[in-house]
Amino acid sequence: MSKQITGSEIERLIQLLAKMPGLGPRSARRAALHLIKNKDRLLEPLSAALQDAGAKVVECSVCGNIDTVDPCTICRDPRRDPSIICVVEEVGDVWALERAAAVKGRYHVLGGTLSALDGIGPDELNIASLLARAAASEVKEIIIAVNATVEGQTTAHYLTDQLRDCGVSVSRLAHGVPVGGELDYLDEGTLAAAMQARRPF
Amino acid sequence: MSKQITGSEIERLIQLLAKMPGLGPRSARRAALHLIKNKDRLLEPLSAALQDAGAKVVECSVCGNIDTVDPCTICRDPRRDPSIICVVEEVGDVWALERAAAVKGRYHVLGGTLSALDGIGPDELNIASLLARAAASEVKEIIIAVNATVEGQTTAHYLTDQLRDCGVSVSRLAHGVPVGGELDYLDEGTLAAAMQARRPF
Numbered sequence: 001m002s003k004q005i006t007g008s009e010i011e012r013l014i015q016l017l018a019k020m021p022g023l024g025p026r027s028a029r030r031a032a033l034h035l036i037k038n039k040d041r042l043l044e045p046l047s048a049a050l051q052d053a054g055a056k057v058v059e060c061s062v063c064g065n066i067d068t069v070d071p072c073t074i075c076r077d078p079r080r081d082p083s084i085i086c087v088v089e090e091v092g093d094v095w096a097l098e099r100a101a102a103v104k105g106r107y108h109v110l111g112g113t114l115s116a117l118d119g120i121g122p123d124e125l126n127i128a129s130l131l132a133r134a135a136a137s138e139v140k141e142i143i144i145a146v147n148a149t150v151e152g153q154t155t156a157h158y159l160t161d162q163l164r165d166c167g168v169s170v171s172r173l174a175h176g177v178p179v180g181g182e183l184d185y186l187d188e189g190t191l192a193a194a195m196q197a198r199r200p201f
Numbered sequence: 202m203s204k205q206i207t208g209s210e211i212e213r214l215i216q217l218l219a220k221m222p223g224l225g226p227r228s229a230r231r232a233a234l235h236l237i238k239n240k241d242r243l244l245e246p247l248s249a250a251l252q253d254a255g256a257k258v259v260e261c262s263v264c265g266n267i268d269t270v271d272p273c274t275i276c277r278d279p280r281r282d283p284s285i286i287c288v289v290e291e292v293g294d295v296w297a298l299e300r301a302a303a304v305k306g307r308y309h310v311l312g313g314t315l316s317a318l319d320g321i322g323p324d325e326l327n328i329a330s331l332l333a334r335a336a337a338s339e340v341k342e343i344i345i346a347v348n349a350t351v352e353g354q355t356t357a358h359y360l361t362d363q364l365r366d367c368g369v370s371v372s373r374l375a376h377g378v379p380v381g382g383e384l385d386y387l388d389e390g391t392l393a394a395a396m397q398a399r400r401p402f
Contacts, residue, residue: 007269009257013250019243021235022228031221033293035251036258036267042220043255049214050236050248056210057237066237068208092234 010036062133064109064126066091074098074106081105083140085133087159089113089147097145105141108133113151114158122158130159134166144172211237263334265310265327267292275299275307282306284341286334288360290314290348298346306344309334314352315359323359331360335367345373 010032018028035043059065060072067073074080074094084105088094094107110125122128134142142163146152156172163170175193177186211233219229236244260266261273268274275281275295285306289295295308311326323329335343345360347353357373364371376394378387 007257007274009250009253009269010267013247013254016243016247016250020232022232023223027223029296030293031223032254033267033291034222036254039255042217043251046214046217047248047251047255049210049217050244050251052210053214053233053237054240054244054248056208066211066234068210073208090234092231095230 062129063107064091064111064129065094065107082138084143085130085139085141086143086145087130088145089152089155093145093147103143103145105143110146110155113146113149113155115151125155127159127162131162131166134163134168139166139168142166142168142170144170148173148175263330264308265292265312265330266295266308283339285344286331286340286342287344287346288331289346290353290356294346294348304344304346306342311347311356314347314350314356316352326356328360328363332363332367335364335369340367340369342370342372343367345371349374349376 013035014025014028014032017023017031018025020028023031035046056068057066058068058070060067060070060075062071062075065072065074069076081104084103085108086097086103086105087108087110088097089110089112091109094109097103097107108126108130110127110130112120112125114120114122114125130142133139142159144156144159146156160170174197175190176197177183177190177194183191214236215226215229215233218224218232219226221229224232236247257269258267259269259271261268261271261276263272263276266273266275270277282305285304286309287298287304287306288309288311289298290311290313292310295310298304298308309327309331311328311331313321313326315321315323315326331343334340343360343364345357347357361371375398376391377398378384378391378395384392
């Protein structure tokens with residue numbers, strides 16, 4: 001849209017909104033209009049919330065999670081089992097596992113996956129701090145909960161290698177049919193993995 | 202997500218983002234993480250842009266468009282033909298028509314459509330101001346460019362009735378096959394309208 005027809009402030013808002021994941025140029029325009037129309041209810045609170053989050057959110061120096069306190073709420077929770085560390089790629093994965101209440105222990109956020117193509121080696125990820133945590137006597141199990149992608153699995157293999165001498169048991173998430181999933185829609189790899197890992201009924 | 206696992210500032214940001222059109226709870230979480238990760242490049246500029254837009258954007262007292270000046274950039278542009286007023290439902294429609302460079306004249310934003318169901322009558326829309334503008338001697342044509350929905354067409358008929366005594370010609374957008382559209386995917390109503398309005402080749 002040319003500058004001729006509307007103020008540059010609106011233009012700039014649309015440009016920034018279009019950079020968010022899930023919003024293209026068209027939906028960014030819709031979102032901008034919606035925000036401007038709902039100034040008191042949405043635009044001003046959102047501006048304040050962004051400022052708040054920007055000012056207060058920090059990365060946890062222990063696990064790499066984000067929170068408004070450091071160490072993060074999970075790391076400082078005494079009810080969490082200190083003998084288990086669940087390794088994930090991103091903060092979003094921590095949130096997903098917490099929604100499922102699937103982890104009794106604590107987390108470690110790698111910040112990505114190894115990727116020769118993108119020039120991401122072990123030094124670019126939070127791997128040194130993971131090895132340091134794994135060496136502590138209280139840690140008994142490391143659960144590697146990375147994505148089931150090529151990059152994720154490469155990273156998982158690398159971590160397993162590195163953790164061999166730490167005296168901890170290393171596990172990974174099970175592969176199989178998603179709960180609620182229909183066989184007809186699943187790929188061959190998942191079906192083969194589910195068949196191979198079949199369990200007595 | 203419970204408050205236990207992350208700061209309330211992040212929680213509040215996610216809740217507000219989820220109220221934007223096109224973002225559900227899952228994409229709001231992704232957007233929040235993306236914003237927090239790109240604090241300098243995205244989160245802080247977006248917060249400032251929202252504040253700017255909130256402070257400076259006003260509704261044009263002539264046509265109902267939004268802009269940072271009143272009258273809006275379009276209304277004060279001397280190169281615009283003052284004899285043509287294009288009537289649209291929402292500000293987004295002005296932007297769409299401007300992208301298509303389809304209107305030589307100026308606009309009038311109704312702010313919605315007549316809807317008995319939602320209790321929206323003529324007084325809830327910018328219709329009185331349209332009739333006042335149409336009565337000016339310089340105005341020759343009113344183009345009714347509302348959506349081709351039942352509510353849009355009801356509104357168009359009402360406006361045509363009201364404008365009858367203003368001495369202006371009233372036109373509406375053509376119905377037909379969208380440019381690039383395939384006949385096989387079009388509904389019967391559109392095909393019938395396109396056939397009826399067929400033109401010599």
